Amino acid sequence: MALPIASLAGDATAGATGWTKEYPQTDGSPARSCVTCHNRDLTKPGRHAVTNKTIEPLAPSVNPQRLTDQAKVEKWLLRNCRWTLGRECTPEEKSDFISYIETQ
Amino acid sequence: MQTSTKTIAMLAIAFLSLGAVGLALGDSDDDDHEKREKGGGWVKSRPDVAPVVNATYSEECGSCHMAYQPGLLPGDAWTQIMSPAGLSNHYGDDASLTDEVRTDITAFLLNNSADQAERSRSRAFAVSANQSVQADGTSLPRITETRYFMHEHDEIPARLVTGNPKVGSFSQCNSCHRGAAEGIYNEKQVSIPGHGRWED
Numbered sequence: 001m002a003l004p005i006a007s008l009a010g011d012a013t014a015g016a017t018g019w020t021k022e023y024p025q026t027d028g029s030p031a032r033s034c035v036t037c038h039n040r041d042l043t044k045p046g047r048h049a050v051t052n053k054t055i056e057p058l059a060p061s062v063n064p065q066r067l068t069d070q071a072k073v074e075k076w077l078l079r080n081c082r083w084t085l086g087r088e089c090t091p092e093e094k095s096d097f098i099s100y101i102e103t104q
Numbered sequence: 105m106q107t108s109t110k111t112i113a114m115l116a117i118a119f120l121s122l123g124a125v126g127l128a129l130g131d132s133d134d135d136d137h138e139k140r141e142k143g144g145g146w147v148k149s150r151p152d153v154a155p156v157v158n159a160t161y162s163e164e165c166g167s168c169h170m171a172y173q174p175g176l177l178p179g180d181a182w183t184q185i186m187s188p189a190g191l192s193n194h195y196g197d198d199a200s201l202t203d204e205v206r207t208d209i210t211a212f213l214l215n216n217s218a219d220q221a222e223r224s225r226s227r228a229f230a231v232s233a234n235q236s237v238q239a240d241g242t243s244l245p246r247i248t249e250t251r252y253f254m255h256e257h258d259e260i261p262a263r264l265v266t267g268n269p270k271v272g273s274f275s276q277c278n279s280c281h282r283g284a285a286e287g288i289y290n291e292k293q294v295s296i297p298g299h300g301r302w303e304d
Contacts, residue, residue: 029196050197051169052272075202083198 015100018093023085032084034097042104059104067101151287152225158212164205168197170278172247173287174216175226181245182213190244225289228252248274260302270297 020040022031037055038046043062046055060066067073077097081089089097153175162171174182184190186206191199201209214220218229229250247253257274265271271279278284280302283293294302 048168050195051275053168071202075200079198079200082192082200 010095010097010099010102012096012099012103015096015098018096019100026086034080034084036084037080042101058101060102061104067098073098149283149288149290149293151283152223152289153229153287154216154221154223154226155285155287158209160205161209161212164201164209165199168199169275170284172277173226174213175218175221175223175287176229176247177217177245177250178219178230179214179217182210182217185244186210186213195244195246246275264296264299268296268298 019034022033024031032049037049038058042059043057045057047053048055057063058066077089077094081087081093153173155173165171177185185194186209188200188206191201191206218226221227221230229247229252231251248257253274265274265280277289280294280296281289282295283289291302296302
């Protein structure tokens, strides 16, 4: 896997902490975290918070396709950081998340 | 004698075939405010809205919700939805795409939008959606706010849709229109979860 963001040594422990961190929203909607859509347990499917559509598990141990498509990883980290944290994630945060997901 | 048996048999087959044609032609939408479409309904329902045929669109847009057929909105509505600003606040979600993918999908939507469509149900969606500012801050056009959509759904009680946990909102076409993914929206194919067939 040759992800440029993974060229930073990611910290899986920091990624795990970031995974459950809740971000209050300014528009009156409930606080969000990665868990909101992706589940606490990454080996289980998640559910889209707005549309209820099933999201396949993120854990490569049960879904080997995960983290294999660089463009897809970049796309979702951009969108989902903006939606959840209200800002883009730093390269360090992204590599921490990837390192955490890799361990699942 | 043999010849007359053959003749009777052939006549019988001919009459039976005619009967089958009569039955097949009988499959029309019986919505009381809907014109019958010509050429509709052989054994299998014909799509009312042209089915989606673009892998990028199905993959990119279908990952969060049903890939709504392009024929459900006019081109100017799709243009707004697919603008970078429209995608970054996509009905309360962030649906940003790279410019390359965005351009690709926009071209597909515009080539197949309601104002380009030949199917009369799809033509009905060509009238622009009502513009109204949403609680989530977006003012993007919505299929569910087109005049035609509202007219078609005006008799459905809220408890069967927004108040029905198995449906949740009118945006979930495929919860009740079981052929929605194939572009089939006629009343015969409606089955509301926990309620069943919808009879006008």
